[in-house]
Amino acid sequence: MAESLYIPTDADKASKYEAILPQIEALITGESDLTANLANISAVLRESFGFFWVGFYLVKDDQLVLGPFQGPIACTRINLGKGVCGTAWKEDKTQLVPDVDAFPGHIACSSASKSEIVVPFSKNGKVAGVLDVDSDQLADFDEIDQEYLERLMQILEKTL
Numbered sequence: 001m002a003e004s005l006y007i008p009t010d011a012d013k014a015s016k017y018e019a020i021l022p023q024i025e026a027l028i029t030g031e032s033d034l035t036a037n038l039a040n041i042s043a044v045l046r047e048s049f050g051f052f053w054v055g056f057y058l059v060k061d062d063q064l065v066l067g068p069f070q071g072p073i074a075c076t077r078i079n080l081g082k083g084v085c086g087t088a089w090k091e092d093k094t095q096l097v098p099d100v101d102a103f104p105g106h107i108a109c110s111s112a113s114k115s116e117i118v119v120p121f122s123k124n125g126k127v128a129g130v131l132d133v134d135s136d137q138l139a140d141f142d143e144i145d146q147e148y149l150e151r152l153m154q155i156l157e158k159t160l
């Protein structure tokens with residue numbers, strides 16, 4: 001396993017994603033432990049982009065439960081359809097939220113969080129969890145983040 005990452009510093013966002021996705025794929029392919037893989041994915045995303053909060057919630061019975069993450073402490077359980085994460089789970093669809101205060105039912109784990117993107121991932125055709133990325137800046141995520149983070153979840157799905 002590679003122990004260091006190559007992250008281009010002066011590259012645009014898409015180029016950074018292009019550089020890190022194959023490295024994440026190399027990091028998690030061949031490792032069957034989900035916790036280990038989610039922890040490393042969180043670390044790579046945080047180190048590459050400096051996101052305020054990045055991590056996972058996992059479907060356990062009828063709730064999303066906090067999984068590996070990087071950043072400040074967070075809410076531990078989210079119900080189906082609640083907040084941005086619960087909506088991504090219910091709809092099995094990425095939620096791109098430029099202003100969290102304008103999202104009905106947003107769950108404020110931290111008042112510093114201003115914008116958010118949540119991408120679900122599936123196992124055997126059912127949502128198994130979500131990747132949640134928060135920023136302390138408004139409108140910090142766009143279609144580029146959506147495209148690459150969805151691609152990243154497809155890479156993760158291959159290990160499940």
Ligand code: SME
Nearest residue numbers: 074083084085106107109
């Ligand atoms: N804001 C999320 C809850 C998770 S925290 O941001 C880490 C939501 O509304 O689902």
